[in-house]
Amino acid sequence: MSILEYNGASIVAMKGKNCVAIASDKRLGIRFQTVSTDFQKIFPMGKKLYIGLPGLATDVMTFANELKFHTNLYQLQENRELTPKTFLSMVSNFLYKRRFGPYFVEPVIAGLDPTTDEPFIASTDLIGCPMVTDALSCPARAWSSCTVCVRLCTSLTRAQMSCSSASPSVS
Amino acid sequence: MECLIGITGKDFVLMASDNLAAHSIIAIKHDTQKQFELSDKMVMAVCGDSGDMVNYAEYIQKNLKLYEMIHGYKLTPNAAANFSRKVLAKALRSNPYQVNLLLGGVEDCGTPSLYFMDYLASMTKEKFAAHGYGSFFILSTMDRYYKDDMTRDEALDLLKLCIKEVQSRFIVNLNSFSVKFIGKEGITVLENIPGSGTVHKDVPREAIHPELISRA
Numbered sequence: 001m002s003i004l005e006y007n008g009a010s011i012v013a014m015k016g017k018n019c020v021a022i023a024s025d026k027r028l029g030i031r032f033q034t035v036s037t038d039f040q041k042i043f044p045m046g047k048k049l050y051i052g053l054p055g056l057a058t059d060v061m062t063f064a065n066e067l068k069f070h071t072n073l074y075q076l077q078e079n080r081e082l083t084p085k086t087f088l089s090m091v092s093n094f095l096y097k098r099r100f101g102p103y104f105v106e107p108v109i110a111g112l113d114p115t116t117d118e119p120f121i122a123s124t125d126l127i128g129c130p131m132v133t134d135a136l137s138c139p140a141r142a143w144s145s146c147t148v149c150v151r152l153c154t155s156l157t158r159a160q161m162s163c164s165s166a167s168p169s170v171s
Numbered sequence: 172m173e174c175l176i177g178i179t180g181k182d183f184v185l186m187a188s189d190n191l192a193a194h195s196i197i198a199i200k201h202d203t204q205k206q207f208e209l210s211d212k213m214v215m216a217v218c219g220d221s222g223d224m225v226n227y228a229e230y231i232q233k234n235l236k237l238y239e240m241i242h243g244y245k246l247t248p249n250a251a252a253n254f255s256r257k258v259l260a261k262a263l264r265s266n267p268y269q270v271n272l273l274l275g276g277v278e279d280c281g282t283p284s285l286y287f288m289d290y291l292a293s294m295t296k297e298k299f300a301a302h303g304y305g306s307f308f309i310l311s312t313m314d315r316y317y318k319d320d321m322t323r324d325e326a327l328d329l330l331k332l333c334i335k336e337v338q339s340r341f342i343v344n345l346n347s348f349s350v351k352f353i354g355k356e357g358i359t360v361l362e363n364i365p366g367s368g369t370v371h372k373d374v375p376r377e378a379i380h381p382e383l384i385s386r387a
Contacts, residue, residue, distance in 0.1 A: 057293030
């Protein structure tokens with residue numbers, strides 16, 4: 001069992017027509033023992049920007065706190081909200097800073113541009129390699145559910161989904 | 172080999188910890204205190220590496236006291252738990268504390284909260300929680316019998332049931348648990364369950380060295 005699967009997580013993001021959806025499980029486990037069924041893994045970083053953090057729970061909490069701190073600072077300095085693309089660069093930078101002692105999280109970002117409302121989804125690996133997909137979903141790490149997620153997603157998504165059909169698809 | 176248990180009720184938290192201090196296969200002490208009072212309405216139960224346990228718990232205890240002295244008010248259990256997590260997380264990648272802990276506390280208005288924290292600094296707020304190998308037995312028992320808004324007597328009965336399960340099915344003998352209630356009125360220390368740890372239960376009294384008799 002790798003360190004990224006110690007606590008277990010499954011996060012999926014999907015893009016539709018003028019909308020994005022992001023979903024996560026709520027389990028916190030220690031190896032095979034379930035400790036909590038109410039653990040938050042998706043964090044809001046703006047009115048229309050969310051980041052899902054699967055991976056080691058301690059790093060999920062630490063990284064989310066750090067990101068929130070820096071996004072708040074950005075908003076105070078620039079007097080505007082972060083665009084999802086800039087946020088992706090920020091996340092990628094923070095993760096690569098710890099290249100040789102990384103945070104064990106593999107973030108999934110989903111959001112709408114604050115001014116144009118254009119949908120945006122992306123994910124990175126644990127050292128910050130950014131992957132922006134025009135494809136319809138970004139599944140991420142989980143104990144044995146990764147391959148299942150990918151196959152389910154590819155079969156359930158369609159181009160230009162509206163909001164109402166995206167929500168049941170992502171669940 | 173250690174066991175910590177926490178149960179929240181309507182307006183209290185019930186914390187229990189075993190009293191065994193062991194080094195490898197030897198039981199050194201049968202009356203260890205693993206619960207540290209962080210304030211008059213907050214208790215932290217720790218288990219893990221014995222040196223780190225005391226070092227870490229006292230560090231948190233004294234820092235909370237310092238905060239109260241500087242700012243003039245006590246921290247809430249939520250704030251104290253997040254502070255504890257921060258200390259653990261900061262130390263994780265240089266000089267980690269090998270402690271697992273349960274932090275139980277009651278706010279001034281009476282709302283109880285129980286925080287489960289791992290040695291890796293992952294933290295959740297729970298209605299009931301347990302640490303150690305005993306947790307495999309305790310969590311199943313609690314899943315079956317726990318209900319919201321229990322009275323103190325019900326919670327104590329549930330705790331006794333969990334401890335009975337551990338003593339029956341866990342191979343390490345944990346024959347005594349310290350129990351504390353944390354409520355609006357403060358921290359109440361109860362009698363140990365099932366009784367003070369006996370050292371030589373079946374050995375005839377005459378065979379015991381006089382100095383050990385007070386413990387037997």
